[in-house]
Amino acid sequence: MTQAPPAPGRRKLLVGGLAAGVAAAAGYFGLRHRPGHGDLARHGHRFVKPLRIPGKSARLGEASDAADAGIVLQTGIHPQPLREGALSDVWAYAQRTVSGQVQLNPTLFARSGGRLKVTLENRLGDDTTIHWHGMTVDEANDGSGLHPVRHGERRVYEFDIRNRAGLYWYHAHPHGQTGMQVHKGLAGLVVVEDDEELALQKALGLTWGIDDIALSIADKQFGLRNKIVHEVGADDWVGDKVLVNWTPDPVFEARRGWLRLRLANTSNARLYCIGFDDEHRQRLPFHLLGTDGGLLDRAHRMESVFLGPGQRVDVLLDLRDRSPGDLLMMRSVVYDPMENDVGIGPPEDFAMEHPGAMPMGEDMALMLIRMSDKPGGAAGTLPERLSTHAVGIREDAARRPFRLWIQDSGRWMINHWNHHLAHGQDVFEIRRGSVERWDITNDMRSMPHPMHLHGFQFVVTGRANSPKQVAERAIDPRGRTPHDLGVLDTVLVWPGETVSIQIDFSQPYSGRQRYMFHCHNLEHEDQGMMIGFAVID
Known part of the structure; x- marks a missing residue:
């Protein structure tokens, strides 16, 4: 049964608890800011699990709007090996392939101007929905808490794709329980393509799943026996472990050439400042290609970019001069979290609520990128103009x-x-x-x-x-x-x-x-x- 709306609350960063939390978090996230030669060589050994890539992982699938009968997603609880020890109880949208394989939270592909049809079968034991985050839809297909799907019911979402190409996502959105259901796993990505997007892929020589990768970044709080825990009524729920495509401490083998990363912050509350460092802690600039709703008109050279919960960025790394064995780290670099509301509301202890979690704004390693010796990397040219996107500002609005x-x-x-x-x-x-x-x-x-x-x-x-x-x-x-x-x-x-x-x-x-x-x-x-x-x- 859906719970009543929680009472509001604010956490308090108690001095002693904060120190304990930072000390514990160092063990999980490592790679605190230690400038100097060999930083990745010394600490990158934790990043050994191959990144799960949608469509190339047994657990992360793909689905297309080209399916004649549409896509069927069934909510449920699926034990998964996320950390050493007991399996974690992941809540997921599951699809069953023709071969009978069950894939969780599949990345959905759609064409701008096409039509997406997804059937939700709710076997979760509580109300849920699928909200199509960023999609231009009518109320009936929005998937907000206005139209909950009860346990045991089916709901068909069907709508025309009116959006430009871009990385969108879908997630649960029931009133009062969105935080819990998303934190436990009910979220997936949507890739929309159009002619401008396909032209960019061709110009750069990109291949999906090899040097064009979608990344869902979410921190999770683990409890006893690796259970993913969330406290209804808590505030700013952050986790003690960041998972990238459900991979803890991931490593991605990159080929020499261009590397495109489409990043979605699917965390409940954590804000990241995304940057890339080499073995010497030198910042590697990148090109910002796009945002939530697709490509910019031209690329912008940056060294870091803020990525708030729900936001997406499309970035391009130039690895054409890198050598096999070189290491890079995708990280959240230090920023001022500006949590100026501390001290308001009932007192809460950050270290007790989120044992081992890194406080907001701290330096965090997210994914190791290791250059491989495989040939065939993207070696094309970055166009000066990416899209015809241009919106005039209406001063009379x-x-x-x-x-x-x-x-x-x-x-x-x-x-x-x-x-x-x-x-x-x-x-x-x-x-x-x-x-x-x-x-x-x-x-x-x-x-x-x-x-x-x-x-x-x-x-x-x-x-x-x-x-x-x-x-x-x-x-x-x-x-x-x-x-x-x-x-x-x-x-x-x-x-x-x-x-x-x-x-x-x-x-x-x-x-x-x-x-x-x-x-x-x-x-x-x-x-x-x-x-x-x-x-x-």
């Missing part, structure tokens, strides 16, 4: 302000709204076909919030009062970073900052269509940092 703040009780709010206090009702209406500018202001007494919009994509039109670590990345007078120049469905708003986004509410669906706008820190969402709105004729 109607403006709608939002304030992100926290009550003294620890309850997160959007303006004066909270989903539970509003009893799940829509709090405003928008005329179909209108264009609006939303100005999202985050209180200084707050933390970074990844704000996600259902059913529509948007563009960032500006940032104001950004913290130094964001402002120094700005590349235009509007304060936008390269990441802001793409099509997005989730945007990170830092304490004290105002981010403006432009949304076109045109859609082919008639009648009242209801959607959600919420923080993609999933515990914040479950606590009610979410509002409903309706698009009307």
